[in-house]
Amino acid sequence: MPKVSPERLEATRQQILDGARRSFARHGFEAATVRVLEREIGLSRGAIFHHFRDKDTLFLELAAEDAEEMSAVVAEAGLVQVMRELPARDSGWLGVQLEVSRRLRTDPAFRMAWEQRLETVRAAAVERLRRGREAGVVRDDVPVEVLAAFLQLVLDGLVLHLATGSAAGDQDQQRAVLDLAEEAVRRATGPAVAARTDMDEDFPATTPAQEASA
């Protein structure tokens, strides 16, 4: 028999998670002291530790939440789309991602537990590429696993790049770079065309580039 409406409770929980995300992203895990968290979240220790056992648990649940969302987006829109939208809508996700990587490196137990999530994303990407190949937009001279690994690698690169704050750079160039990555997994459609495809939207038969050249 909850004395406070479940929505109110969940709202507080989200308030904490969001503030924590911003804090961890901006300062890093250890520099995001509980005092910093308090300030950014707008609640006191009492509230924070009432909802999460400890700072570590808070971080872990935060990471889990982000990973969950990530998986969903990749499954729905594809890795490339994720990359394209990455710079735009970041509310701490990148920073947290960097912290997760760090943690993966230093904490074997965490790594073990996390591996499952990595595999989920990988599988989603592979499946998506396979369908793309059947639709004829993905090259078929290289195993989809390799293509997936390649895209994953580029995504990792993008995460690291953006996370370090290099986002300020030329946006046109950034798009061009992603075009390059996408082209690398597409079926060659002609001599050296850096195609901007909406592979992520139902694999249309023609790309904007092709349309433009039409």
Add this chain to the structure above:
Amino acid sequence: MPKVSPERLEATRQQILDGARRSFARHGFEAATVRVLEREIGLSRGAIFHHFRDKDTLFLELAAEDAEEMSAVVAEAGLVQVMRELPARDSGWLGVQLEVSRRLRTDPAFRMAWEQRLETVRAAAVERLRRGREAGVVRDDVPVEVLAAFLQLVLDGLVLHLATGSAAGDQDQQRAVLDLAEEAVRRATGPAVAARTDMDEDFPATTPAQEASA
């Protein structure tokens, strides 16, 4: 008149740097406590802080040393070659790199000071690609700046990937992925050839793949 020979001094300094690298890499900056450093280096606080003002300075000089070396290798052998050799010889470099990224994100002053180094590497890569283009091995339908950014992105991805300890993965696949990246910046030599080129060694006109098919 120094009591110990300058070489001895320099040796101790390197001993400290190397131990510190291992520590920072394995545990991360803050978890690499002075106690941990002592143990890994094999010297006590006194010795360590005799050579470096404080822990922070130690880290900074370490990062600088690594960056220096990185620049040199890129200028000489190229980004792709760096990537290929990355998994093999890591003695903490990757971990430190991750810590540097983290720092770049959270410490604006550090970022400012570091930008110079990033630019140096970028310039070296661009220059190298320009020469490659003149030699006819690098595609000329995309600005070299974009190609450089692309390679840099892949390198970043590789760093993040390997740093998180995912190195255990299939080595063949890893090579194939890098082939894909390299192909993306090469002049198309035929339909869908995943070429393994030694672009990094004087841009030979023929790739091993071509040789094999010859």
Add this chain to the structure above:
Amino acid sequence: MPKVSPERLEATRQQILDGARRSFARHGFEAATVRVLEREIGLSRGAIFHHFRDKDTLFLELAAEDAEEMSAVVAEAGLVQVMRELPARDSGWLGVQLEVSRRLRTDPAFRMAWEQRLETVRAAAVERLRRGREAGVVRDDVPVEVLAAFLQLVLDGLVLHLATGSAAGDQDQQRAVLDLAEEAVRRATGPAVAARTDMDEDFPATTPAQEASA
């Protein structure tokens, strides 16, 4: 007009006191955190602090209750009888007593307030011994105040001994020890008889031992 009957209220109060006694006894005052109290009592903070202003008050009232009962029993049955029955029926009383002693030591204000109770017990014991002397069972070569102090000392010893959990020991020996204590305050009835008297029951003229030897 109260919604619950006064009996119900008193029952809850007792439930709290009993749970608190067990908690304080088992863990000690500070380790008996409010959370522990909640668990042991079976009610939540709100309920507990609705009946007692705060943890400290709860402890104080608990101690007072125990002291009250103690006084009554001593006045009625005598110190020796208390000692004999001590090991049998302990539901936390011993532990609380130990906590009280501790508090007496560290908290001057508490000591001041408690002194009254100590004096009450002492007076009851003295009075009882005086009557015993008149009945001829208590030795008259030593002031009753000294005898009372002696018995009080032995009781204290017993409290400390049992409170530390040493109760497990040999029960026969424990009885023999108390016989020794009792003998020390009795009028000598012959050469070295370790008499087990029911001094606590109307000072019978003859002891069981004497009866046995009769």
Add this chain to the structure above:
Amino acid sequence: MPKVSPERLEATRQQILDGARRSFARHGFEAATVRVLEREIGLSRGAIFHHFRDKDTLFLELAAEDAEEMSAVVAEAGLVQVMRELPARDSGWLGVQLEVSRRLRTDPAFRMAWEQRLETVRAAAVERLRRGREAGVVRDDVPVEVLAAFLQLVLDGLVLHLATGSAAGDQDQQRAVLDLAEEAVRRATGPAVAARTDMDEDFPATTPAQEASA
């Protein structure tokens, strides 16, 4: 190769132990906060925790030290002598003893480890009484084990009594009470003589009381 003389080190260690004893005695274990310890010891946290892993360890070693000394004194001078000298020279020993008792009660592991020490003291007391019996000063109608338990009980009582600060009381009465206890274990030398014997000094054949009456 210690850079500081071992004596200096041991001195510091003792300084810490002594300050800790005073603190624990005056305030109790938990109220003796680290801040209090610092103040009383005259050293900073750094120093304290350099010598002792944590507050708990500090307490344990302190208790051990006291127990060690206790054993030695009992073996040499006997329980009764200890009791007689107890009020005079207390520098926190009593308070610590009370804390130990408390701990014995609440911490089973501690109890297990401590049992050994208790047994040591008991054995020393028994042995001493046995020799006393052979010398003809200790009564032989009661097993020495019982006598030892009795004295131990009185000692416990004294500890609790004094520890709670009741020491202020009449000193003559206190001595009389102890005489009573001693008499209880002595061989009867005549009708109701509350003898003050130096049982603790080689069991002299005559007691001061006897000398006085001579």
Add this chain to the structure above:
DNA sequence: ACCTTCGGGACGCCCCGTTTCT
């Protein structure tokens, strides 16, 4: 009225980087 849960903030322990002494 009685009870529960949420939230606040003081503070306890002790870790950590650093300085001082040897």
Add this chain to the structure above:
DNA sequence: AGAAACGGGGCGTCCCGAAGGT
């Protein structure tokens, strides 16, 4: 160069008051 001492500050616990439900 090593060991001892320092003191700032991090995390998380704890007691309790407020808010809210039955």
